[in-house]
Amino acid sequence: MQTIGFVVYPGFQVMSLSTVAVFETANHVAGEDVYRVALLSEHGGLVPTSAGFSIDTAPFGNRRFDTVMIGAGMEITPSTPGLLDFVRKAMKTSRRVAAPCTGAFVLAEAGLLDGKRATTHWAFARTLQKDYPRLKVEEDRIFIIDGQTWTSAGMTASIDLALAMVEKDLGAEVAREVARKLVVYHRRAGGQSQFSALLELEPKSDRIQKVLDYAKKNLKNALSVDELAAVASLSPRQFSRAFTEETGQSPAKAIEHLRVEAARLMMEQGRLPMDTIANETGFADRERMRRAFLRVLHQPPQAVRRNARVAA
Known part of the structure; x- marks a missing residue:
């Protein structure tokens, strides 16, 4: 079974959780529990969302995860030392680390995107490039995979990112069936544009x-x-x-x-x-x-x- 640590922090955007539905549906399509998702935060307990309600989380601890995903926020805020330390350790122990939308700023702040290609929500792309000139921001991409790091555009693009993970893990047919059950397009290629x-x-x-x-x-x-x-x-x-x-x-x-x-x-x-x-x-x-x-x-x-x- 593959474990996914989904990291949240106060004020994270609720849409981030849409990726969890992709992995849940993949389990249903596969007929077995391929993925297990754990909601994590620095100290555990209830964490408020941008919508005003809170979700229960487990503290970071010393658990290892196959995949770590960073939740996105509506605004860019500095990361805590504890969060930065956690993602740095994840890069050493996890198969992949994903950061949809503004989550890319967390990875960049931790120095984990230096020399790599990355993307984020179009509204924040140029800020990301200006603040972190050592990475290469491609502001018009749906998602980008550069080695161990996965980044995506904002909002629904995180679903494309998660579907790409399912396709890599379980094959194209399973990913297509997951997309059909979620009533979304079979994942858009990462090279497609966020811009219209x-x-x-x-x-x-x-x-x-x-x-x-x-x-x-x-x-x-x-x-x-x-x-x-x-x-x-x-x-x-x-x-x-x-x-x-x-x-x-x-x-x-x-x-x-x-x-x-x-x-x-x-x-x-x-x-x-x-x-x-x-x-x-x-x-x-x-x-x-x-x-x-x-x-x-x-x-x-x-x-x-x-x-x-x-x-x-």
């Missing part, structure tokens, strides 16, 4: 939403301001002003984000040549696509494709 250009834009009017829908379906077009304004039935000046007011971005920047997102998906989901992808998404050539990727994703297209292949 359309979700970030969130226009307030149907008129601007219509333009975005049109743009996404016609990325091979030039998509000039005049063309988009005609879709919105506005003058170019009225359209540019309304678009920027509603989305917080200029039309040119928004279209570039849509092109990058479409190109990234094509790289992750297929093997089309880079020239073909650049043409299909309206970049015209590879160099323009490369510059856009660096502006939006802070990495070149080749790195995106490489990460997707590694995750696969």
Whole structure:
């Protein structure tokens, strides 16, 4: 049986516990107790969640665990010396140490991510990189496995992380069945993005939403301001002003984000040549696509494709 030590601390986010349901369901699918989860805290006893209620925990002690997972919080707070000492010991005694969402800050503070690739919730990724420059933060990943350490994006991405563990331990078919029972997609590959250009834009009017829908379906077009304004039935000046007011971005920047997102998906989901992808998404050539990727994703297209292949 594999033991999983799930570490919590005052104010941890309740969604973190969703990973426990993955391991519980894996036991049900496997027809035996493959996993046993222990909820841990530095001193044991009741630990308050961010939602206001508390859960009962056991103290750290000297137990050894196959897997140690660090719960995530809604905010970044300094770790206690006891927590840092526990995770450092876990790196020496456990097969893997996982830190969904802001849990990555605990591992980084303990010095356990130095020289490694890691990810976290997109809202905290640049803070993680700034505060801990010795690690390589890939802010647009669902999850990353670098040797013994597993990190993931926030909230529901921790489910993808746990499903990846089940797949590694028990095989792809068991992981797929767990996902079906939980009514979630079979785990997203770690190389997939946490970012959605359309979700970030969130226009307030149907008129601007219509333009975005049109743009996404016609990325091979030039998509000039005049063309988009005609879709919105506005003058170019009225359209540019309304678009920027509603989305917080200029039309040119928004279209570039849509092109990058479409190109990234094509790289992750297929093997089309880079020239073909650049043409299909309206970049015209590879160099323009490369510059856009660096502006939006802070990495070149080749790195995106490489990460997707590694995750696969």
